[in-house]
Amino acid sequence: MTEDRPGAAARPAPDHRSAGRRSPIAVDAVIVWLKPVAVGLMLAALLLFAVGLVRSNEMVRGVITAASGDLPRAAIALRDLERTILAVVAGLPSADRTVPDEPDITRNRLDHIRELTIAIDGTGMGAIVRALPDGGPVLDTLRATLRRADSTADPGEVVRELRPIAARLAGLLPRIEEKTAEARMAARAELQTLQTMSMLSATGVVVSVTGLALLSVIMQLRLRASRGRLRDAIEAMSDGFLHIDRNGRVTVANERLRSHLPRTMASVHRGQPSGLLAAALAASAADPETAHRRLLHVLDSLPEPGRALLPALDVRLADERWLRLRVRVGSDGGRAVTVADVTDLVAAEHARHRQALVFKHLTDGVVLADADGRIMDVSPAAEQLYGVSAAAIEGRPIGLLLRPSDAEQMTRALLDELSGCETAERAFPIARPGPDGSFSPTGRDGEATFVALRETSAGFGGVIALIRDVSEIHRVHKLKAAFIAAAAHELRTPTTALLGALRLANSGVGGDVPPQLTALLAMASRNADRLTSVIDGLVDVERLETGSFTLARQPVRLVDLLATISHRARDLPHVGLTVSGPTDETGHAEATTVMMDPERLAQALLGVVDQVAGPQPRIGSRTAVRLAWGLNDHRVRMSVEQPGAANLAMETMPRPAGNRSAPPRRPGDIGFGLAVTRAVVERHGGLIWWETTDAGSRFRIDLPLHRTG
Structure with a gap:
């Protein structure tokens, strides 16, 4: 492998391992050497077992042979004893004996009988002979006779006593020979049994070794299969x-x-x-x-x-x-x-970390609840807003944030509402919940937006609440409303007097107006009218803020509304309004009605016309403005523009999709009129927006229709 850095191949990484480690090659060599050693040890154990088995067989055979050899020796000794006794009884001389020598021969034969008796009775043969019927009494009688032979000088008496003993010994010989034959047959059978057991033992050893070998082979095969499965599993990872x-x-x-x-x-x-x-x-x-x-x-x-x-x-x-x-x-x-x-x-982890940071540092409180409305997580801002720790309200119903005294009912109502929509909004006084269900007012106001969290697989998954402290906003709104009301009241009285004086002057009540003052009085009257409109706008804005701005809606034909706008536009000295729309045959204009407050809506649309026309370029001139309308899907669509004019300069341009930003206005215009216009249009269920295209700029108004006939 080549290294990216120069000289890296010549400088290998330092080895931090201990010097006593064995290399993998040495370990493999040890394993290869241990295999034949293990086999040799197993063969040596088998050889030792076989040698021990053979040696034990020889020892058992010797014991059996030794145990079964006393019988034949006892038979030989009894036969020799019988023959010697018969020789004594019969007095048979030997080939080289002389008559003077016969007592000595008899004595010698008696000594031999004594030796045989001692040999028989002093070894295992005595037990064998005594086990025979009449064997014990014969030996006892013989020993007694031999003792008397030592003390008597008359051999004839001893010979007479030995004669019945010889007869009794003759009766014992067939029995001991029979037992000898039986013992030999039993020994032969035991030897055969021992050989059979030895063969079985050897066979068992062979079978055991074979079984161990087969077990070793099976274990090797299983180990190989396990390694194969492990290798496949590793490759499938x-x-x-x-x-x-x-x-x-x-x-x-x-x-x-x-x-x-x-x-x-x-x-x-x-x-x-x-x-x-x-x-x-x-x-x-x-x-x-x-x-x-x-x-x-x-x-x-x-x-x-x-x-x-x-x-x-x-x-x-x-x-x-x-x-x-x-x-x-x-x-x-x-x-x-x-x-x-x-x-x-x-x-994803970084995104979650960023989200956690946002959650932690949001100025608005965030509260997360599960599908049952139980609080799961609370942001630090929410803790500070309510003055409680997250642990104190976790697991409690989310309705606790709105009304601690009736948390369960508020939670059920909120979940029912969110089951059919995505969001729900609430305004409420902020109260600090206590651990025992009690609460203490804080004197602050809050607004909350509850958003339903939905999962594709599980449906409704919980609620997230965005909570804001709007106490300061409410205070500012109250101050603003009070200021607007006071300013409108203070300005309306002098403005009304000024406008009345100008109208009287223009009417000639005070005398003929010199021609050089006519233009000045007209300009003053226009500005007084504009100031009156501004004051009316202030009043309307104040009514909008306080909620006292109302509409008197009724079905009104659209053509009547447009006629009213056209008539009032003639009183605007700088506006030349043209109204265009579909003919009655194609658009059913005569039958088209709108549920409206005709006075409010006419004022609103006339304000749009005035905004599009802008200030009078010069005295006596009028700016052409076109109001076009049409019908589309039970709605009336209007546009107000200057035909052929370039894009008009407006400071803001809101979009039609419910944008709540300020309405567009010309530079220098305070915008009260358009604010009221937008409020009027929206309360009629319509939309108003400003758009700019390559063809020019225009206002768009969209109102719902109410058809009759």
């Missing part, structure tokens, strides 16, 4: 995945990881140092130096004592993307790292 062993070497990396790497790093392979990966990612970061230091801490260093690795690390790339690395340290010191593109998530 939507995030990049990387595993780093405790030596800082890559062991696993999926394909998704490669999509997050810079082009300078073509691949990630097993055994690759994690420091190279950290350097490659840092090279594409917006702040390479800081990113490289933090990435090395996460990917290439061991945790310091008492200091854990960062659980997550966000890296901002130079192309404005964000990568989030999450690290989990295993018990073996290895690290599992996921790499995800969280650009959208970080943008």
